[in-house]
Amino acid sequence: xxxxxxxxxxxxxxxxxFFVILSGxxxxxxxxxxxxxxxxxxxxxxxxxxxxLVSQLGLDQPLWLQYVYYVKNFFTGNFGVxxxxxxxxxxxxxxxxxxxxxxxxxxxxxxxxAGIFWGKMVAWHKGKPVDTWVTIISLVCHTLFLPxxxxxxxxxxxxxxxxxxxxxxxxxxxxxxxxxxIFLKTLDIMHHMLLPLxxxxxxxxxxxxxxxxxxxxETLSEDYILTARxxxxxxxxxxxxxxxxxxxLPVVTSVGxxxxxxxNGGALTETVFTWPGIGRELIFAVSNNxxxxxxxxxxxxxxxxLIANLVVDVLYAFLDPRIRY
Amino acid sequence: xxxxxxxxxxxxxxxRTGTALAVDDVSFALxxxxxxxxxxxxxxxxxxxxxxxxxxxxxxxxxxxxxxxFKGSDILEFSTAALQDLRWKKISMIFQAAMNAWNxxxxxxxxxxxxxxxxxxxxxxxxxxxxxEKLYEMVxxxxxxxxxxxxxxxxxxxxxxxIAMALSCRPDxxxxxxxxxxxxxxxxDQIIKKIKAIQKKFNIAIIFISHDIGVVAxxxxxxxxxxxxxxxxxxxxxxxxxxxxxxxxxxLLSSYLTLDGVLEFQNESAPKSCLTSTDQAPGTCGFLxxxxxxxxxxxxxxxxxxxxxxxxxxxxRFCK
Numbered sequence: 001x002x003x004x005x006x007x008x009x010x011x012x013x014x015x016x017x018f019f020v021i022l023s024g025x026x027x028x029x030x031x032x033x034x035x036x037x038x039x040x041x042x043x044x045x046x047x048x049x050x051x052x053l054v055s056q057l058g059l060d061q062p063l064w065l066q067y068v069y070y071v072k073n074f075f076t077g078n079f080g081v082x083x084x085x086x087x088x089x090x091x092x093x094x095x096x097x098x099x100x101x102x103x104x105x106x107x108x109x110x111x112x113x114a115g116i117f118w119g120k121m122v123a124w125h126k127g128k129p130v131d132t133w134v135t136i137i138s139l140v141c142h143t144l145f146l147p148x149x150x151x152x153x154x155x156x157x158x159x160x161x162x163x164x165x166x167x168x169x170x171x172x173x174x175x176x177x178x179x180x181x182i183f184l185k186t187l188d189i190m191h192h193m194l195l196p197l198x199x200x201x202x203x204x205x206x207x208x209x210x211x212x213x214x215x216x217x218e219t220l221s222e223d224y225i226l227t228a229r230x231x232x233x234x235x236x237x238x239x240x241x242x243x244x245x246x247x248x249l250p251v252v253t254s255v256g257x258x259x260x261x262x263x264n265g266g267a268l269t270e271t272v273f274t275w276p277g278i279g280r281e282l283i284f285a286v287s288n289n290x291x292x293x294x295x296x297x298x299x300x301x302x303x304x305x306l307i308a309n310l311v312v313d314v315l316y317a318f319l320d321p322r323i324r325y
Numbered sequence: 326x327x328x329x330x331x332x333x334x335x336x337x338x339x340x341r342t343g344t345a346l347a348v349d350d351v352s353f354a355l356x357x358x359x360x361x362x363x364x365x366x367x368x369x370x371x372x373x374x375x376x377x378x379x380x381x382x383x384x385x386x387x388x389x390x391x392x393x394x395f396k397g398s399d400i401l402e403f404s405t406a407a408l409q410d411l412r413w414k415k416i417s418m419i420f421q422a423a424m425n426a427w428n429x430x431x432x433x434x435x436x437x438x439x440x441x442x443x444x445x446x447x448x449x450x451x452x453x454x455x456x457x458e459k460l461y462e463m464v465x466x467x468x469x470x471x472x473x474x475x476x477x478x479x480x481x482x483x484x485x486x487x488i489a490m491a492l493s494c495r496p497d498x499x500x501x502x503x504x505x506x507x508x509x510x511x512x513x514d515q516i517i518k519k520i521k522a523i524q525k526k527f528n529i530a531i532i533f534i535s536h537d538i539g540v541v542a543x544x545x546x547x548x549x550x551x552x553x554x555x556x557x558x559x560x561x562x563x564x565x566x567x568x569x570x571x572x573x574x575x576x577l578l579s580s581y582l583t584l585d586g587v588l589e590f591q592n593e594s595a596p597k598s599c600l601t602s603t604d605q606a607p608g609t610c611g612f613l614x615x616x617x618x619x620x621x622x623x624x625x626x627x628x629x630x631x632x633x634x635x636x637x638x639x640x641x642r643f644c645k
Contacts, residue, residue, distance in 0.1 A: 223425035230381055230420075231440045231490075232412035234405075241439075242428050320430055321474045 003317055010313050014306045021302045026070050029295060030063070074299070080292035084285070089296045093278065097300055099169060100277035103193060104266055105308075107200035112255050114201070115208025116248045122209070123216035123247075124239055135213070141206030150199045150272040157195055165192050167274040196273045200266075204258070208251050216247040249320055256312035260305045328497055328530050329355040329378075334391030336370075336377050344387075347373040349554040351391075355547075357497070358528040362545030362562075364538055364577070370554040371534045372421070375500045378532075379412055395498075414444040417491040419520075421503040423484040427475035433483075434471035437490045444494050460489035464519055481512035488519060498530045505540055517543055538578065542566050547636075550574045553611035560637030570633055570644035572619075573612045610641070618643055 045053075054060050058069060073079065079089040122134045158164040165171065169192045174180050180188075219225065220243055228242045267279030274280070278297055285294035317323055336348040347370045355361050363371045376382050378393055380400065393400040395415065403411065420426040428436060437460070438453040448456075458468045464485040475483060484504065491499050501520065505513040521544055524531050535541050541548060548565040550558040550573065558571040569575045608627040613619055623642065632638045 223420065223422050224428040226381060227420060227426045228428070230379060230412055230418045232409040232414065232443055233439075234409055237443075242431075245430055246428065322429060322476050 003314070006317050007310075007314055010310055014310055018302065018306060022071065022074065022299065023067075025295060025298055026067055029291065079296045082285075082293040083290045084288055084293065089292045092281065092293060093296050093300050096276055096278040096281045097304070099275060100263070100266060100270070100279060101304065102189075103196055103200070103269075103275060103277060104263065106193075107197050107204065108255060108259070110197070111201045111204035112208050112251060115205050116212050116244075116251055118205075119209045119212025119251075120216055120239065120244050120247065123213045123220065124235075126217060131213075135210070138206035138209045141202050142210065144203060146199065146203055146268050147272055149202060150196070150269060153195050153199055154272070164195050168192060169276055196269050196275055199273075200269060207258075208254065211254050212247060212251050215250045216243060219243045219247040222246075245319065249316070252312060252316050252319065256309055256316070259308045259312070263301055263305060326357050327354050328357045328359075328396065329532075330392075330394040331374075331378075332392045332394070334374070334377065334393065335389040336373050336382065337387050337389050338383075339385045339387060346389075347386075347554050348377065351551075351554075351556055353549060353556070353559065355498070355530055355532065358524075358530055359547065360524060360531040360533055360545045361547045361549065362533045362535065362541035363549045363551060364535060364541050365551035366536055366577070369551045371536075371551055372502055374551075375418070375502045375532060375534050378500060379416055379418065380408060410444070413440055413496065414494045415496055416498045416500065417494065417496040419484075419487050419491050419499060419501040419504040421506060423487045423504075424480060424507065426487055427483060429475055431474075432472045433475055433478065433486050434473075437486070437493050440490055441493050456493065457489070460492055461486075463492070463523065464489045465515075481508055481515065484508060484512070484516055485519065488516070488523070492523060492527070492529075495527065496529065498532065499524075500532045500534070502534045503536070504533075506535065506537065513540070520544060538566070550577065555611060555640065557612065557641070558637075558639040560634070564634065564637040568633075568637075570631075570637075571612075571639040571641050572616045572644070574639070576615075576617070 051060075058066060061069075077090060079093075081087065082089050082092055085092055118134065122131050125131050154166060158166045169189060170185075171188055171192075174188050175185065225238060225243055228238045233241070263279060266277065267283055269275065270277040270280035271283065278301060282294060282297040282301065284290070285297055331354070332352050334348055334351045335346065338345045338347055349370075351370075351374060353361065363374065365371050373382065373386070377386075377388060378400065380388075380403075382388075388401060391401070395411070400408070400411065427433060434454065434457050437457050438450060441453045441456055442448055442450070454471070457471055461468050461471060466482055466485055466489070470478070470482070478486065484507075488504075504520065505516045508516060517540055520531070520533075523529065524544075531544070533541055533544050542562060545562055548558075548560060548562055549556050550565065550571065552573045558565060558569065558574045565574065566578065569578055610616070610619075610623055610628040613623050616623070620643065626642065628640050628642055630638050630640055631642070631644055633644070
């Protein structure tokens with residue numbers, strides 16, 4: 001099947017893109033102001049000690065040789081030790097990345113599905129009050145400022161009404177209690193995730209809904225919808241079997257395009273909710289000159305975005321046979 | 326036996342600038358197994374009639390009056406459920422734009438099977454597939470192409486597959502709306518032959534809508550010529566094409582048949598656009614501004630139906 005070919009070809013393309021990112025980051029980090037040694041040197045060190053440190057870090061080597069080591073280290077999984085945590089970077093990333101992936105895949109999937117479903121319904125009732133109102137609300141959601149809505153939710157749901165945690169991902173006392181099982185722990189994470197998830201959902205669902213609505217309206221004027229109607233299908237069958245699948249294609253494209261941006265926005269969300277994810281870690285690492293951690297965060301975020309794009313591509317090919325060339 | 330009887334059908338489109346009468350008081354009848362051709366230039370209301378028969382008109386269309394009696398019962402009075410049952414099972418369509426008539430993300434065979442099973446859920450998928458194989462053999466498409474996607478078909482194959490789908494429920498009537506217009510002449514010829522053969526084999530009635538007089542003359546027993554939403558001449562194929570009497574039919578035919586005719590036609594009376602018939606007051610002749618045979622009295626008196634023979638008549642005061 002040509003679907004396999006597509007996956008293989010896209011994977012190879014992604015490898016190339018990743019290599020470009022890898023090299024670009026290397027250059028960026030060398031161009032960036034400040035240098036790692038100055039942060040580690042303290043006044044009690046002799047110039048000899050400082051030079052020793054430089055040669056230990058390999059910074060006195062020619063640039064190309066540093067690049068070779070850099071690539072080799074990446075492929076052997078050696079990302080160095082975080083200046084701040086004093087632990088291997090891989091460990092830190094390994095703790096943070098799954099939290100980010102959990103929050104973002106669930107928010108993207110939920111908001112895309114809801115956007116497709118509601119957009120379909122609203123398009124079907126075009127011109128009626130429900131269409132007008134939902135369109136206005138979607139536009140408002142789409143233009144909301146993320147940190148503001150996040151803080152608003154914390155204020156309303158966690159502070160005023162209560163019942164939701166202010167921040168974090170887990171309740172430490174529950175996790176330290178040896179009696180609490182996996183079920184309780186899962187429930188605890190979901191409880192903590194609800195507000196950040198709701199925030200991201202509200203920010204994203206509006207644009208998916210609007211895309212689906214206009215795409216659906218366009219699809220409904222296609223000739224094959226007339227064919228379906230002439231065949232004697234009822235309105236629900238026309239909407240769900242013929243119009244819906246075709247109209248949702250642009251939403252899938254938009255999900256692919258917005259993935260990188262949602263990770264960016266993710267840094268904000270993670271910071272406001274102190275969600276222990278990689279976006280927050282990245283901001284922290286950059287502002288503290290923690291070079292190894294920042295570099296690895298950048299790399300792993302790009303890997304996640306690339307893989308997510310591959311998934312979207314495959315999904316698209318699955319939904320639309322015309323692009324399986 | 327009369328299969329379809331259309332009485333005084335009028336259909337209007339509501340537009341921002343007013344109401345445009347696309348079909349104006351049209352009546353005709355079609356017997357079982359016969360074929361009727363509707364010819365006329367673009368915008369004269371041919372397609373509106375075809376769509377109106379199955380009530381597939383866009384939302385801004387309004388059926389102002391008339392009755393569409395199919396086997397004695399009025400389609401215009403049908404409930405939604407009855408209408409959905411009638412569509413495709415009793416009256417199916419061959420569409421103008423076969424390129425776009427297929428859902429691009431579903432396999433062609435599945436779309437035909439859907440048509441079969443929606444009207445008879447008792448038929449299993451496998452049995453429906455066998456049915457599709459038979460239909461494909463009939464329209465000369467290799468059966469191993471059944472489950473290909475529409476974009477993997479050529480234009481002619483898509484059109485033949487539409488014909489296969491139109492036959493899938495063994496309807497009594499097929500409305501063929503410009504079925505060959507988008508195809509080149511060789512494929513067009515194949516399609517027309519196919520339609521003729523199938524019509525004869527299954528004794529299906531066909532309403533053939535086209536602006537291509539040559540094609541209509543090839544397929545149809547009876548011809549209706551439309552102009553600005555009205556039928557202006559109707560009769561047997563030989564009568565209308567060999568001895569046209571209405572001035573519009575004459576100029577239409579002369580524009581098609583010979584090069585001389587085209588030149589003459591253009592010099593004499595290139596008709597203005599007839600996309601809207603709002604400028605045509607009830608009871609006046611629509612062709613009057615372009616008519617080479619007009620007489621002063623045409624402006625004040627309404628055109629009248631003149632019978633030339635038992636089957637042949639025209640809407641003109643002076644045709645003989």
